[in-house]
Each structure stands twice: as C-alpha cells, then as structure tokens.
Amino acid sequence: xxxxxxxxxKYSLQMIVIIFCVFPFYYSVMTSLEGxxxxxxxxxxxxxxxxxxxxxxxxxxxxxxxxxxxxxVATVTVSISITISYFAAWSLSRVNxxxxxxxLFVILAISMFPQIAVLTGMYQLFLNxxxxxxxxxxxxxxxxxxxxxxxxxxxxxxxPFTVWVLTTFMKGVPKEIEEAAIVDGASSFLILRKIFLPxxxxxxxxxxxxxxxxxxxxxLFALTFTATNSDRTITVxxxxxxxxxxxxxxxxxxxxxxxxxxxPLVIITLLLQGRIMSGLTAGSIKG
Amino acid sequence: MADxxxxxxxKYFGDVHVIKDVSLDIKSQxxxxxxxxxxxxxxxxxxxxxxxxxxxxxxISIDGQVVNDLPPKQRNIAMVFQSYALYPxxxxxxxxxxxxxxxxxxxxxxxxxxNEAARILQIEDYLQRKPKQxxxxxxxxxxxxxxxxxxxxxxxxxxxxSNLDAALRVQMRVELAKLHNELEATMIYxxxxxxxxxxxxxxxxxxxxxxxxxxxxxxxxxxxxxNMFVGGFIGSPKMNFISSxxxxxxxxxxxxxxxxxxxISVSKMSASSSEGDSVTLGIRPEHLxxxxxSDGSWESKxxxxxxxxxxxxxxxxxxxxPLVAETEGHSEIKVGDTVKVGFPAGRCQLFDSSGQAFx
Numbered sequence: 001x002x003x004x005x006x007x008x009x010k011y012s013l014q015m016i017v018i019i020f021c022v023f024p025f026y027y028s029v030m031t032s033l034e035g036x037x038x039x040x041x042x043x044x045x046x047x048x049x050x051x052x053x054x055x056x057x058x059x060x061x062x063x064x065x066x067x068x069x070x071x072x073v074a075t076v077t078v079s080i081s082i083t084i085s086y087f088a089a090w091s092l093s094r095v096n097x098x099x100x101x102x103x104l105f106v107i108l109a110i111s112m113f114p115q116i117a118v119l120t121g122m123y124q125l126f127l128n129x130x131x132x133x134x135x136x137x138x139x140x141x142x143x144x145x146x147x148x149x150x151x152x153x154x155x156x157x158x159x160p161f162t163v164w165v166l167t168t169f170m171k172g173v174p175k176e177i178e179e180a181a182i183v184d185g186a187s188s189f190l191i192l193r194k195i196f197l198p199x200x201x202x203x204x205x206x207x208x209x210x211x212x213x214x215x216x217x218x219x220l221f222a223l224t225f226t227a228t229n230s231d232r233t234i235t236v237x238x239x240x241x242x243x244x245x246x247x248x249x250x251x252x253x254x255x256x257x258x259x260x261x262x263x264p265l266v267i268i269t270l271l272l273q274g275r276i277m278s279g280l281t282a283g284s285i286k287g
Numbered sequence: 288m289a290d291x292x293x294x295x296x297x298k299y300f301g302d303v304h305v306i307k308d309v310s311l312d313i314k315s316q317x318x319x320x321x322x323x324x325x326x327x328x329x330x331x332x333x334x335x336x337x338x339x340x341x342x343x344x345x346x347i348s349i350d351g352q353v354v355n356d357l358p359p360k361q362r363n364i365a366m367v368f369q370s371y372a373l374y375p376x377x378x379x380x381x382x383x384x385x386x387x388x389x390x391x392x393x394x395x396x397x398x399x400x401x402n403e404a405a406r407i408l409q410i411e412d413y414l415q416r417k418p419k420q421x422x423x424x425x426x427x428x429x430x431x432x433x434x435x436x437x438x439x440x441x442x443x444x445x446x447x448x449s450n451l452d453a454a455l456r457v458q459m460r461v462e463l464a465k466l467h468n469e470l471e472a473t474m475i476y477x478x479x480x481x482x483x484x485x486x487x488x489x490x491x492x493x494x495x496x497x498x499x500x501x502x503x504x505x506x507x508x509x510x511x512x513x514n515m516f517v518g519g520f521i522g523s524p525k526m527n528f529i530s531s532x533x534x535x536x537x538x539x540x541x542x543x544x545x546x547x548x549x550x551i552s553v554s555k556m557s558a559s560s561s562e563g564d565s566v567t568l569g570i571r572p573e574h575l576x577x578x579x580x581s582d583g584s585w586e587s588k589x590x591x592x593x594x595x596x597x598x599x600x601x602x603x604x605x606x607x608x609p610l611v612a613e614t615e616g617h618s619e620i621k622v623g624d625t626v627k628v629g630f631p632a633g634r635c636q637l638f639d640s641s642g643q644a645f646x
Contacts (some may be wrong), residue, residue, distance in 0.1 A: 042627030174371035177341050184386035184433070198376035 005101050025262070032256035039251045053256035062229055063257060066237030070261070073147055073233060074215045077154040081162045086204065088159075089166035090192055094178065104167065111160035115220050122153060128223055146231045153221050158211050165210070170196070170201035205272050213265060234261045288348045289363070289440035289473045290315045293337065296345035298331055298497075305331050308345075310571045313475065314492070318467050320476045320484040323494035332494070333341075333443050336475065337366050348384045349441060360389075360443060362441075365434035368447040371426045373418040379429050380414040386437045404435040407469065408462075414553065431463075435470070439530040444476040448483065462485060481521055485509070493517045518569045524600060524611045527575070531568040533560060534561075541637060541645060543568060550633045551583035552612040555645035566645075567638040572600065574634035575612040577620075582628020589624050603628065 016026075020110045035050045057063040091097070092104055095097055126149050133145050173196065219235040226232050232240065238257045241252040292315040298306035305328045313319045321329040325327075334340040338349060338359035338450040345351050354362050365386075373382050380401055387397045405411045408428040418426055421468055427447060434442055449457045451579055464487055467474055484491050485505045491514070493500040493508065494542070501513040505521075512518035518526045531543045542552045544567060553568075576584075587610065591602035599618040603626070612628055620626060638644040 027548070120343045174370060174372065176370050177374065180366070180368060180372040181358045181374070181385070182339065183337060183364065183366045184437070185389040186385075190389070197373060199374075 010175060015034050028258050029254040031251055032259050034252060047247050053252040054260075055255055057252055057260065060252075061241070062232075063241075063260070064228060064233045066234045067261065069147055069231060070216060070233040070235075073154065074212050076151045076214050077158060079212055080151070080155050081158040082166075082204060082208050083142065083205075084155075085159055085162040085166050085198075086200075087192070088163045089170045089187075092163065092167045093170040094175075103162070107160045107163055111157075111164060113182070119220065119224060122221070123224060144231070146226045149225050150221060150233070153225070154215050154218065158214060161214070162211050165207045166203065169207075171199060173199055209269060209272065212268075216261070216265060219286065249274050291384055291441065291473065291475070292346075292348045293332075293336070294346045294348075296335065296347060297343045298335060298340065299343050305497050306335070308498055309494075309497070310345075311492060311499065311502065313473065315473055316471050317489040318464075318474045318476065318487055319490045319492060320373065320478060320488035321492050321494055322478055322481060322603070323483045323500075324520070325479065326496075328497040329479075330445055333366075333445055333475060333477045335441050336362075336370055336441070339366075346408055350415050363439050364441045364443055365431050365439040366443040366445065367427075367434050367447045369449055369630050371418075371430040371450070373426060373429055373433075374417055378415050378417060379421070379432075379482070380487070381534070382429055383432045383436045386433065395558075400436045401432075406434040407435065408432050417577065423451055424459065427451060427459065431466070433520070436468075440472060440487050442470075442474040444474065446478055447476075449478070449480065456483075463487060464513040481523060485521070491521075493520055495520075512569075512636065513644055515567060515569065515638045515644075518636060518638070518644070522571055524572050524613075526569045526571050527610050528638075529568045529570075529608055529610070531566050531637075533562050533564045533566055535562055538558070542567075543637065545583050545585060545630060546608065547606075548585050549583035549630075551630055551635065552619045553632050553637055553645070555635075557637070557639055557645040560639055565640055567640075568630075569636035569638060569644075570630060570634055572611040572613040573598075574631060575610075576629035576631060577592065577601065577612050577614040578627050579629055582632040584627050584629040586625055586627050587620055587624060589620055592618070592620060594618070604618070622644050 030046050032053050033046050033049050033051070035048060035052065038047055038050075041047070092100060095245045129149055129152075130145055135150075177190055177195060177199070181195050186194065217235060218233075219239070222233045222238070226236060229240075234257070238261070239253055241250055241253050241257060291311075293309060293311040293313075296306055296309050297304070309328075309332065320458075321332055323329045331340060335342055336349075337359060338354065342355055346355055348354060349362055350365070359366075371416045374385065377385065383401045383404060384397045389401060392400075401414070402411070405414055410425060410428050410430060410432060413425060415430075418429065418436075420431065427450070431447070447463075448459050451459060460483055463476075467487075476487060488505055490502060490557060491505055491508050492502045497514045500520075501508060503511075503518045508517055512521065514525075515528065520526070529545060531545060533543045534544050536542070537552075539556065540552045540554045541556060541560070542550055544550045545568065587603040587604060587605045589601050590604055593600040593602070595616075596618050599614050599616060599620070601612045601614060601620060602616075603612060608630065612626075614620065639645070
C-alpha cells in the first residue's frame with residue numbers, strides 16, 4: 001500500500017512542477033493560434049486554429065529579418081567567446097602563473113557587473129565606433145554596424161561567464177591525461193586540439209548553448225544600439241510589434257513571435273541533450 | 288645503454304624542501320624500485336626524471352646526457368601512470384599509436400609496433416575498443432602498451448598496480464617482471480607496496496622525507512638495513528623494535544640486555560657506542576623463536592592470534608613493549624596462553640639512538 005501512495009505522491013509532485021513550468025509556454029502557443037478577439041476569452045483549449053498571426057509575421061512583417069539578425073549575432077558572439085575562452089580556460093586551469101586566482105576572481109567579479117551600469121559609456125563608445133566604421137567602409141555595409149557592435153558587447157559580457165564555466169570543466173580533466181600526452185611528445189597546442197577538444201566537447205556544447213540563450217534573450221543592449229527596423233534583433237522586434245490601432249496590444253502576433261523564437265532553442269537543446277554533460281572522461285582513469 | 292645518473296638534486300614546492308641532495312646511479316637495464324611512505328618524494332623523483340617537474344638544483348643525466356632542460360619527449364622515456372591516463376576518446380589502437388604518430392612514423396611501422404605490443408600484453412582482441420569498455424586490468428595493459436610501442440630507453444612506472452585488485456596485482460606483477468626480461472630496458476618503478484618492491488627489483492631505493500635512506504638489492508635491505516626506517520619499512524609485518532641497553536662491548540660483538548629479562552651477544556659493532564648507551568634491538572617476526580631453544584628468551588602473554596594458513600602471527604606484549612612473532616601455520620597457541628619467545632643473536636639488528644644500524 002505504501003508503495004502506491006509513494007508513487008502517487010511522487011507523480012503528483014512531478015505534475016505540479018511540469019504544469020508550473022510548461023503552462024505559460026502552452027498558453028502562448030494557444031494564444032498565438034487564436035484570432036484577435038478570441039485572445040481575450042480565457043480558455044484552456046483553443047476554440048479555433050487560425051494561422052493568421054504566423055502568416056502576418058512571416059510574410060507581411062520584417063520579423064524574418066530580425067531572426068536572421070539574431071542568428072548572426074548569436075553565431076558570431078558564441079563562436080568568438082567559446083574560442084577565446086577555450087584557450088583562456090586552458091591557461092587558467094593548467095598553466096601556473098602569478099596572480100592566476102586573482103585573475104579568476106576578477107573574471108567572476110566582472111560577470112556580476114550589471115549591464116545597465118556600463119550602458120551610457122557603451123553608447124558613447126558605440127558612437128565613436130560608428131564614426132570610425134563609416135570612415136573606412138563603404139556606405140553599403142552601414143546596416144551591420146549596430147549588429148557588429150552588438151556582437152562586440154555581447155562577447156564582452158559573455159566571455160567572463162564562458163571562461164569561468166570552461167575553466168571549471170577543464171580543471172575536472174585529470175592532469176595525468178595531459179602529462180601522458182606530454183610524455184608522448186605532444187606540444188601544448190596539439191594537446192589542446194587532439195586531447196582536450198574531444199574530451200571537452202560536451203562541456204563546450206553546454207557552455208555554448210548557455211551563452212547562445214543569453215545572447216538570444218538579451219534586450220537592453222539590443223534596444224539601445226539598434227536604430228532602424230532592419231537591424232533589430234528578435235527581442236526588440238517582438239517588443240516593437242504594433243497593433244492596428246494605437247491602443248491595441250497585438251497579443252496574438254506577440255505570442256506567435258515568441259513561439260517562433262523559442263522553437264529553435266528547444267530543438268537545439270533536445271538535439272544536443274545527449275551530448276550535454278555526458279561523462280567527460282569515462283574510461284580514461286580508474287573506475 | 289641508458290644509465291641514469293642523478294647528482295645532488297634538490298626540489299622545492301614553494302617553501303617545502305621535498306627532495307634533499309639526492310644522488311643516485313641507476314644501471315642500464317636494471318629494474319630499480321623507489322619505495323617509501325606517502326609524501327617521501329618518490330613520485331616527485333620519478334616526475335623529475337620524466338621531465339614533468341623542474342629541478343631546482345643538481346643534474347639528471349640519461350645515457351650520459353644532461354637532461355635538466357630537455358622536454359620529456361627528448362629524453363627517450365615513457366611513463367605509465369597510476370590512474371592509467373588513457374585518452375578516453377581514442378580506441379586502444381589509437382592510444383598506443385598516438386606517440387608514434389607524433390614521431391611521424393610510417394603507417395606500416397605503427398601497425399607493426401602496436402600489434403607487437405598488443406601481442407606481448409595479450410590485448411590484441413581489444414584494439415578497436417574504447418577505454419571505457421575495458422576492465423581495470425585491461426586498461427593498465429593499454430597504458431603499458433602505450434609505453435612499449437615507443438621503444439624508449441627508460442620506462443617510468445608510477446604506482447601502476449595500485450588501482451588493481453589483489454589477484455590482478457599479483458598477475459600483473461609477474462607480467463611486469465617478464466616484460467623487463469623481454470624488453471631489456473631500464474625501468475624505474477615507484478610503489479609504496481613493499482611486496483612489489485621486493486619481488487620486482489634488482490635494486491630498491493628507500494626514500495624517507497626526500498632523502499635516500501638506503502639503496503641495495505632486496506635481500507641486502509632485508510638482511511642489513513642501514514637504519515631503523517629501512518628496517519621498519521621493508522618486511523611485513525614490521526620488524527619488532529625493543530628498547531635495550533649495551534651491557535658490554537668486545538672486539539667483535541656487543542652484549543645487550545632485553546628489558547632486564549635476558550641478555551644476548553650480537554656480533555655487530557658501532558665505534559661510536561659505549562657501555563650503558565640506550566640502543567634499539569630490531570628483530571623480524573619470522574626470526575623470533577616461539578617455544579623453542581634460543582639465545583635469549585622472554586615469556587609473554589598472547590593477546591591476538593592471526594591464522595593465515597601458511598603462518599600464524601602472535602601479537603604479544605611485555606611491559607608495554609608490543610611484539611609480533613611468526614610461528615608455523617597451524618599453531619595450537621590460543622589467546623591468553625603464555626609463550627616463550629627466543630631471540631637468535633645472529634638475526635638481531637642493533638640501532639643507536641639516532642636510528643643508525645650497528646655494522
């Protein structure tokens with residue numbers, strides 16, 4: 001008897017957690033499928049399935065452009081920060097130098113810095129960057145100025161985080177593996193490429209996804225540094241979706257947009273789920 | 288072919304002086320075992336020879352060439368780690384071929400050498416497996432195989448068997464001895480297991496807090512330890528130490544008393560000792576004579592009896608002095624019995640108050 005109660009208790013707890021986490025998303029999916037007036041009638045199941053919100057966003061609005069912008073910024077930012085922090089993590093976890101722990105501490109401190117604190121300074125720098133950029137390049141590439149600047153600032157804010165996480169992972173790789181490779185005659189660079197990279201792949205994926213989500217969801221900088229509709233990223237894009245009249249909030253379109261931008265993240269996470277955090281060094285050392 | 292000379296080497300970790308003026312000559316093709324308790328610096332010694340640790344002063348030369356500033360790959364060495372340290376993402380074959388590939392050997396040569404090593408270690412069937420699909424013993428073989436394929440002049444083993452279970456350890460020990468005969472390479476082996484040291488070594492180097500306590504063949508260390516540390520470290524169970532006093536000295540022997548119960552004349556001398564000095568008498572459990580005729584003897588009560596089948600250990604005590612005696616396998620002696628323990632003079636060691644042995 002006790003076993004049955006245990007099971008009921010366990011599953012009901014799980015259900016509560018799942019409902020709590022998934023319901024908002026479910027409701028936004030539902031809302032996105034409803035027409036403009038149906039949105040304002042609370043219900044648990046959609047009364048009609050109407051793709052008009054999606055049609056509007058994908059074919060009549062510049063929303064696809066904002067997705068591309070976000071993809072561009074996320075890809076550039078994540079690849080640069082992961083590359084830099086991979087090497088930084090190696091030196092911070094393996095190379096002995098003076099002030100190493102101080103350095104790590106500073107990195108941690110920087111990652112606690114609120115974005116808003118540097119916003120005004122960043123904006124001034126952005127203006128200078130724009131001047132500089134316009135002086136060297138042709139006018140045709142003007143459009144990417146804001147995006148490039150976003151990449152730069154995101155990378156700045158991401159690197160402390162990715163360095164910290166990757167350093168922790170790399171510290172977990174047994175030192176003997178590296179020493180065995182040194183004795184085998186491998187140079188540091190070769191060890192990083194042939195030994196650490198394959199071992200660290202799951203950790204790198206995990207970190208990359210977290211960094212990617214952070215960039216994908218960023219709003220403050222994106223709002224500040226983009227001026228035209230053609231260089232909005234998704235978060236700003238969603239915020240600026242207009243209704244047909246001034247006082248209407250177009251919930252249907254906003255929810256459809258949210259679903260569209262969430263789906264890629266969910267897919268990526270599901271695809272890589274198996275690789276994330278799966279046994280870093282299984283079989284290498286005793287066990 | 289590859290003598291190793293270590294000359295007054297010092298090593299500090301921060302302020303801690305871990306290796307103190309150590310000098311050692313290791314003969315080519317010999318099997319040298321470094322033993323000592325944890326923290327005595329034996330692994331550090333090995334890592335310094337490998338080039339994984341810098342040396343603060345002194346020189347290490349391999350084959351006549353000073354290697355202080357050479358990176359590990361130019362020292363012609365291979366190392367086997369306690370934790371195996373296999374590359375987890377590579378197959379067994381790739382693990383063993385990694386060093387050869389870095390040396391830019393031809394494909395045929397790599398195949399040939401890896402297969403040869405696999406044959407010697409009997410891991411031919413596992414070449415395409417990943418390390419995580421292997422058992423502990425198999426992994427350790429792969430780690431040894433990785434060392435063999437490179438045909439180094441010197442093999443360095445850092446407690447390679449300590450992660451294996453007891454039965455496997457004995458088996459691998461025998462195989463390592465065979466391997467040494469087969470490869471004719473210089474091998475240096477670090478362990479804290481004195482059975483491994485006794486069975487494998489041509490020479491044992493006993494390290495104690497960064498100093499070479501004694502170097503010699505296993506039996507030399509067993510029969511004639513230089514000091515109490517070596518006497519106590521080599522042999523299991525430990526050598527018994529009993530406080531004693533010099534009663535008289537003659538030209539070739541020293542007469543000591545055993546706690547006022549009896550006296551024996553040990554044919555060992557120390558120039559610096561004189562009558563009345565406190566000394567420590569050392570005797571191994573297997574040399575004590577239980578209930579038999581011997582030079583000096585004692586009576587003592589038995590506190591614990593350990594029957595191992597082939598031998599029985601008796602734990603005795605007399606006036607606060609613990610004593611372990613070994614007797615035949617199926618002993619009738621029970622806890623609480625009183626036994627007579629004899630001290631054959633020829634088997635006794637004497638150590639002065641600083642722990643140095645009488646010669």
